[in-house]
Amino acid sequence: MDVYEALYTTRAMRRVKPDPIPEEVQKKILDAAIRAPSGGNAQTWKFGLVDDPAIRGQLGPIYRECMATLWATIYKERIELANATPDDPESVTMLKVQKSAQWLADNFETYPLLFLAFSQFDPSGGSIFPGVWNGMLAARAEGVGSAITSVLMFQMDKVLDILQVPKEEGWNFACCVTMGYPTGRWDVAPRRPVHEVSFRNTWDQPLGFEIPEPLWAPEG
Amino acid sequence: MDVYEALYTTRAMRRVKPDPIPEEVQKKILDAAIRAPSGGNAQTWKFGLVDDPAIRGQLGPIYRECMATLWATIYKERIELANATPDDPESVTMLKVQKSAQWLADNFETYPLLFLAFSQFDPSGGSIFPGVWNGMLAARAEGVGSAITSVLMFQMDKVLDILQVPKEEGWNFACCVTMGYPTGRWDVAPRRPVHEVSFRNTWDQPLGFEIPEPLWAPEG
Numbered sequence: 001m002d003v004y005e006a007l008y009t010t011r012a013m014r015r016v017k018p019d020p021i022p023e024e025v026q027k028k029i030l031d032a033a034i035r036a037p038s039g040g041n042a043q044t045w046k047f048g049l050v051d052d053p054a055i056r057g058q059l060g061p062i063y064r065e066c067m068a069t070l071w072a073t074i075y076k077e078r079i080e081l082a083n084a085t086p087d088d089p090e091s092v093t094m095l096k097v098q099k100s101a102q103w104l105a106d107n108f109e110t111y112p113l114l115f116l117a118f119s120q121f122d123p124s125g126g127s128i129f130p131g132v133w134n135g136m137l138a139a140r141a142e143g144v145g146s147a148i149t150s151v152l153m154f155q156m157d158k159v160l161d162i163l164q165v166p167k168e169e170g171w172n173f174a175c176c177v178t179m180g181y182p183t184g185r186w187d188v189a190p191r192r193p194v195h196e197v198s199f200r201n202t203w204d205q206p207l208g209f210e211i212p213e214p215l216w217a218p219e220g
Numbered sequence: 221m222d223v224y225e226a227l228y229t230t231r232a233m234r235r236v237k238p239d240p241i242p243e244e245v246q247k248k249i250l251d252a253a254i255r256a257p258s259g260g261n262a263q264t265w266k267f268g269l270v271d272d273p274a275i276r277g278q279l280g281p282i283y284r285e286c287m288a289t290l291w292a293t294i295y296k297e298r299i300e301l302a303n304a305t306p307d308d309p310e311s312v313t314m315l316k317v318q319k320s321a322q323w324l325a326d327n328f329e330t331y332p333l334l335f336l337a338f339s340q341f342d343p344s345g346g347s348i349f350p351g352v353w354n355g356m357l358a359a360r361a362e363g364v365g366s367a368i369t370s371v372l373m374f375q376m377d378k379v380l381d382i383l384q385v386p387k388e389e390g391w392n393f394a395c396c397v398t399m400g401y402p403t404g405r406w407d408v409a410p411r412r413p414v415h416e417v418s419f420r421n422t423w424d425q426p427l428g429f430e431i432p433e434p435l436w437a438p439e440g
Contacts, residue, residue, distance in 0.1 A: 001222065001223045002221065002222070002223065003221045003222065003223045003225070003226040003357060003358075003360075003361045004361065005223070006223040007252045007255055007354050007357060007358060008252070008255050010255075010256075010257075011255075011257060012257045012261075023429060026429075027414070027429060027431055027435060028435060030414045030418055030427075030431070031414055031431050031435045031436075032224070032227045032228070032435075034411045034412070034413075034414055034417060035227055035228050035230075035231075035408065035409065035411060035434075036230075036353070037230075037231060037232045037367075037368060037409070039370070040295065040298075040314070040317050040321075041232075041313060041317050041409070041410075043411060043412055043417065045417055046417055046418070046419065046423075047414075047417060047418045047419075048418065048419045048420070048421070048423070049418065049419075049420050049427065050420075050421050051420070051421070052420075052421040055421050055422070074341075075260065078260075093261065094260070097260050097261050101260075121294075124345050124349075124370050124394060124395065125344050125345015125348075125349050125394075126345060126349055126352075126368055126370055126394065126395050128345075128349075129345050129346055129348075129349030129350055129353065130349055130352075130353040130356075130368070132346075132350075133256070133349065133350040133353045133354070134227050134353070136350075137227060137357075138223075138224070138227060140223075141223045141224065147257075148257060148346055148350070150259070150344050150346055153344075162422075163421075163422055163423055164422040164423045164424075165423050166423065174344060174345075174346065175344065175346050188255065189255065189257070189261070190261075191254045191255060191263060192254070192263055193254075194247070194250045194251055194254055194267075197254060197263065197265060197266055197267060198250055198266065198267045198268065198269070199266065199267075199268045199269075200268070200269050200270075200271070200272075201268070201269075201270050201271070201272040201275050201383075202275070202382075202383055202384040203266075203268070203383055203384045203385050203386065204384075207250075207269065208243070209243060209246075209247060211247055211250070211251050214251065214255070215247060215248060215251045215252075216251075
């Protein structure tokens with residue numbers, strides 16, 4: 001696969017089949033993840049693959065509690081606004097994201113593979129998320145869809161207990177990535193265009209160009 | 221370029237030429253960056269391209285002060301240990317990383333392009349570093365080398381002033397990525413193998429496989 005196809009079509013892919021992900025594909029995901037850089041090349045990271053239904057079964061109810069917390073706190077106002085103005089384009093997007101994220105929560109136990117990432121000494125996330133994203137891009141290249149979720153943060157203690165993480169070693173949970181073969185098709189996700197979210201030299205100074213359409217698009 | 225070549229060879233590339241990066245390549249970098257996912261697809265991110273020598277000239281001395289702080293604090297013990305045991309393989313790596321990172325600091329003003337990233341409401345970094353890394357992978361595909369640096373954190377206030385960032389809006393500086401055409405060649409960076417940094421289902425349980433050699437290697 002061409003690199004641009006991977007960069008443009010690796011979007012949050014939450015609706016997937018329960019079919020298992022073969023070991024050869026798991027190897028490609030992990031081996032790509034560890035190629036990413038980390039501060040001082042320290043590689044103070046740990047990646048976990050969860051495919052045991054018993055572990056997923058323990059995490060599922062906790063995941064749904066965390067999601068309920070997310071809707072009731074951080075997203076509360078945005079969802080109330082979206083429900084009050086359902087025809088507004090931003091509301092449409094918000095309600096679509098909410099539905100999709102809730103679907104993930106409701107079906108948590110059916111994802112065939114969870115890809116977890118932990119790091120030490122990485123306050124910005126800059127030494128773990130390039131590796132996570134590398135793994136997700138490799139998954140995409142192999143036809144596997146994925147979605148980053150971080151809501152388990154709300155009940156970190158319980159999650160670390162289930163995964164038997166040694167808390168005294170200072171490992172920070174970065175994210176849980178759900179993985180599986182998509183039920184739908186791959187495409188380019190909607191985004192605000194570059195010129196609206198970029199500047200040149202100093203804040204809010206124009207870039208000097210605009211990119212009205214994505215520079216890569218699927219053929220046909 | 222094949223996606224795996226990009227995933228395996230996009231390593232910290234600090235030694236670059238001062239040759240400018242054409243606008244067409246800048247477009248590919250930014251347009252790839254915004255394709256990455258962000259929590260709730262909120263896209264609360266801002267990307268900056270700095271190519272004005274006056275701005276680089278203001279940031280350079282601050283960057284070197286920050287680097288001196290880094291060596292004297294977070295890396296102090298590791299560098300002392302490396303200097304005391306210079307033949308140890310880990311010491312060799314540490315001193316090589318230090319030399320390379322210091323070279324970047326000493327030559328900060330000569331990088332033709334800085335790619336900056338800011339985010340809001342993103343405590344983990346999971347909503348900005350996939351975008352940053354997408355931009356770096358697109359740069360790699362175009363032959364442009366890059367390196368993530370976060371040491372400017374040590375003097376954030378001065379940096380935000382120079383870039384005229386509105387502090388009251390709560391923008392968090394994620395990183396500064398240096399960019400330029402490499403003086404050396406691309407290759408696969410050394411990493412600890414997958415089985416040493418991964419587990420299956422619960423912490424420290426074996427994956428069930430090992431990957432003794434990188435799954436992708438350059439031809440010939």
